[in-house]
Amino acid sequence: MNTPVITAQGHPDPPPPGQCWCCGSTDDPDRMVHLGNHPEVAVCRPCARWAAKEAWEIEDRDKSGLLVSMRDRFRRLRREVRDRGWHRHPVFGRPLRWLGNRLP
Ligand SMILES: [Zn+2]
Secondary structure, eight states, X not given: OOOOSXXXXXXXXXXXXXXXXXXOOBOOGGGSEEXXXXXTOEEOHHHHHHHHHHHHXXXXXXXXXXXXXXXXXXXXXXXXXXHHXXXXXXXXXXXXXXXXXXXX
C-alpha cells in the first residue's frame, strides 16, 4: 500500500528541499523524514513507512515463531492485494489501504 508510485531513479542531481528522494513527491520539509547523518536526504511519510516495513521484513528473515509467520502471511496477502490492484478498487480500496498501513 505504501509502494512509491513515481520514482526519481536516475536523477543526476539531488532533489530540492521538500522533494522526496525516493518517489519524487513534494511536501513541507518539516513533514518529511530526514536521515540522521544526512539531513539533506528526505523521504515522504509513505516512503518512510514502506522502508520501515522492508527493514522489518529483512529482520524477520532470521527469526521464527508464530508472530513471524503471521507477519509473513500478512505480507503475502498485501502483495496479493497489490498485484491484483484491489487497493485501487473504488469501494474496497480505501479500507484495504487503511488496513495495509496498519499491518506489518
Ligand atoms: Zn516518497
